[in-house]
Amino acid sequence: MTEAALLPEVGTVLPEREFPIGRADLVRYAGASGDFNPIHWNDRAARAAGLSGVIAHGMLTMGLAARVLAEWAGGADAVEQYRVRFRRPVEVPDDGVVTVSVRGVVTARQPDGRVTVELTVHGGGKKVLSAASAVLRPR
Template identity: 65%
Template sequence: MHSSVDHGRNGARVSAPGYTDVEPGLRLPDREFAVGRRDLVRYAGASGDLNPIHWNERAANEAGLPGVIAHGMLTMGLAARTVTEWTGGPDAIAGYRVRFRRPVQVPDSGQTLVVVSGVVTEKLEGRRVTVELTVRCGPTKVLTAAKVVVQMP
């Protein structure tokens, strides 16, 4: 997995930007997530979502899907992680919404790549900013209307 977290010379995490450092148009570092079947099984166990469309090819095909798909909430969580790495922690997220557009298909062997990019679109009162995310698997947008409200330091 590729990490876009900024680190200082000694490997320590660089502090999150402050409200005065952020303006509309600022791009967050792009983040790539490699997702494999093992990740889906782990997420199923952690979340309690044991639907076999997330780990069994036959069950996915019987449900009318082209193959095994990632959990929507896993995809949503990966997208949010892009913001939490930029801010320095999950406690900065004050609001989050997305629309699920297309499922992330995960091959039997190997991995699929989910790519997340973000841009600050608005400064709000109370030291908050809105970040719009673009979430793709290959050329396909898998989440749309993905917006995160972030409480800045």
Template identity: 55%
Template sequence: MTANVKYADVEVGTEIPARTFAVDRADLVRYAGASGDFNPIHWRESVAKAVGLPNVIAHGMYTMAQGGRYVTDWVGDPGAVVDYGVRFSSPVVVPDEGGATLEISGKVEKKLDDNKVVVALTARSEGQKVLTRAKAVVKLA
């Protein structure tokens, strides 16, 4: 698969259109099965509240993965991401009724050699920033 976004077509400051991802408890159960992380704070409200959380929360790695998905969907090639890192600043709280939303936007922060760019991501849920220092290095066509 080749990248759809070309290095020559982006500049520092190029904004990537924001996307909203719905997150519900079924997503968390599927992620638990795929990742092997069955911590009950990610699916059982009574346990989450007993440890001081407001409700069930999404796995941090699930939230991070949605940021990666956002970048790979933009570039059109999952293999184009050569480096990716985040810090978790707040959990994504996922109520049973209605679930949650994760809003992700991005901007090209820097152009590097070899057709690579640094994309800075912003991820919010319910107006709260959930990822900080979220950056992906992406090799473009």
């Protein structure tokens, strides 16, 4: 079988991944990223900013989707391009978790083996990222 035959075809669906996010995860992410904006850990500050409550860091949500791509492609170095638009924030309850789900499908394949993957990302059942796509190169 040739290497080209082993490459994913248009329509190939990436396995769906789900990530539970709680307030403790936001604190850990704030420490790792240096983003201590109180809208990510304090309900009063979030409401003062016009939000309904604490929200996850947008870059955390984007990073979870990128993780799905990297794992599926066999490593982060296979991700050549990656883009998203933040559609709505992921609201994180104070007494539980919200689930971020990431799905992907191969929508194009180039002759050199590169593939375009379109992602669908939901947080708490609501679409949180739009225009999410990546170009992956074969490994």
